[in-house]
Amino acid sequence: MIDVNIVIKDREGKVHRVLAPTDMAMNLMEIIRSYELAPEGTVGVCGGIAMCASCQCYINSDHKLPEMGEEEEAMLSEAFNVQENSRLGCQISITKELEGLSFELAPE
Numbered sequence: 001m002i003d004v005n006i007v008i009k010d011r012e013g014k015v016h017r018v019l020a021p022t023d024m025a026m027n028l029m030e031i032i033r034s035y036e037l038a039p040e041g042t043v044g045v046c047g048g049i050a051m052c053a054s055c056q057c058y059i060n061s062d063h064k065l066p067e068m069g070e071e072e073e074a075m076l077s078e079a080f081n082v083q084e085n086s087r088l089g090c091q092i093s094i095t096k097e098l099e100g101l102s103f104e105l106a107p108e
Contacts, residue, residue: 002096009060009104010037020094028089029055032105042108048090053079055089056106063101065092081106 003019008031010016020031029044032055037043046052050071056079059065065087068076072091076082086106092098 004099007102061102
């Protein structure tokens with residue numbers, strides 16, 4: 001089992017340093033929910049299928065992430081507060097390559 005260190009800034013501006021397991025097929029949205037870093041019902045509303053943008057986050061580190069799929073790109077094209085570094089947390093799986101990743105939750 002390998003855990004990676006991830007830094008998450010919540011919507012109130014508080015920074016959280018968390019451990020995320022690479023062996024449980026989790027994604028960033030699920031890490032946010034498991035550590036309760038956003039009020040219940042405000043992240044992952046669609047269940048993680050790139051249909052709501054409630055898990056939109058801003059990637060603040062220079063990690064190589066998987067290419068954005070069509071569903072994610074389409075959802076972000078309709079979302080609010082989108083920035084150049086916006087991604088949907090539900091579309092980024094936890095892997096050992098994410099060691100040290102830093103991101104913040106987009107406004108609700």
